[in-house]
Amino acid sequence: MNALEKIHPTLFNAIQTRRAEHAIEPLFLRRWSPRAFDASKISAGDLMRILEAARWAPSAYNIQPWRFIYVLRGDPLWDTWLGLLDPFNASWAGAASALVFLFSDRLMPARDGQPRQPSASHRFDAGAAWAQLSLQATAMGFHAHAMGGINADAVRRTLAVPEHYEVEVGIAIGRQASAEDLPAALREREVPSDRLPLARVAFPATFPSNA
Amino acid sequence: MNALEKIHPTLFNAIQTRRAEHAIEPLFLRRWSPRAFDASKISAGDLMRILEAARWAPSAYNIQPWRFIYVLRGDPLWDTWLGLLDPFNASWAGAASALVFLFSDRLMPARDGQPRQPSASHRFDAGAAWAQLSLQATAMGFHAHAMGGINADAVRRTLAVPEHYEVEVGIAIGRQASAEDLPAALREREVPSDRLPLARVAFPATFPSNA
Secondary structure (H helix, E strand, C coil): CCHHHHHCHHHHHHHHHCCCCCCCCHHHHHCCCCCCECCCCCCHHHHHHHHHHHHCCCCHHHCCCEEEEEEECCCCCHHHHHCCECHHHHHHHCCCCEEEEEEEECECCCCCCCCCCECCCHHHHHHHHHHHHHHHHHHCCCEEEEECCECHHHHHHHHCCCCCEEEEEEEEEECECCHHHCCHHHHCCCCCCCCCCHHHHEEECCCCCCC | CCHHHHHCHHHHHHHHHCCCCCCCCHHHHHCCCCCCECCCCCCHHHHHHHHHHHHCCCCHHHCCCEEEEEEECCCCCHHHHHCCECHHHHHHHCCCCEEEEEEEECECCCCCCCCCCECCCHHHHHHHHHHHHHHHHHHCCCEEEEECCECHHHHHHHHCCCCCEEEEEEEEEECECCHHHCCHHHHCCCCCCCCCCHHHCEEECCCCCCC
């Protein structure tokens, strides 16, 4: 057993499994979505830095359709918010330092006094904001884990979400802990995921018939 | 007039208009979407590095629904591809170094021999890949500009896009040139865009009634 594998098995696995095919900023490989968090607190200032990075994401016509609603660990709402996640996600996300729900506006801003028109790219743009959020969190020594498994209807009611906002994802943000702290069923899944080869997702000129 | 304003008015404007409210990685502020490109070539290796960063984006269940089809400047298809953009985008994107179309798979992978089911997050995930692409391009001294203004039907026909892929955006990648090189109507718009204040897009606990 390698010394690193003994001291920090998760990091060891990350180095083993994640190899870039082409040189990229190290931050992209370091960013992943663990489930083991250490139940420490995050300052409001640090959370604002993480959301600030999301704010600078690109969006169609610079509309910025993303909205973030958050609670910090220690807030009286914490347990209520855990109840908005599906039971699987609630089983680990309780040890995060902050919970965030990300929404996107289905409507474009009003123009020339006309009714607001549907946006074609609000979900795409919200995804860009999520990526920037997660990269900034990683740069600061935190990790962010997006969760599609949430009770969107309960989120709408509890957070008073206007009808024209789409509920995109919940996001758990925290400091990574040892996989040993996870429920047994989750321990062996606590490894950074690999990716399809680049040649399976990027092609010159035309779609291959087997894509 | 400031010396920097004289030498590099675009950079001067960027410094003037973009101020982070909270400290973030400088890359997020440096990333923007210019229209003035210098018509230089990009190597296939550099384009692969840019797409590689996109490949490591997070996605629901790690499905990786993104697909990229690209041409490099100098390819015989270049003019055909410019014709897939709307006339406004074609008026400036011809000076880029690479053109990319980004697609997302509307269907989840097949499971247990069942028919493929619709994906709930393919557009959101594709947006995350786009953000990582644009950040890697910026880190390498390039810029990327996503374009919603494309002829999606023509893209489908020309690139042989399977029906279950959504056409997300076109992306122009290149090295920035002086705004003076742009058509007159575009020159004064060649400034990095600002953002809504963080307090307009991020809220504690619940949606404000005026969001």
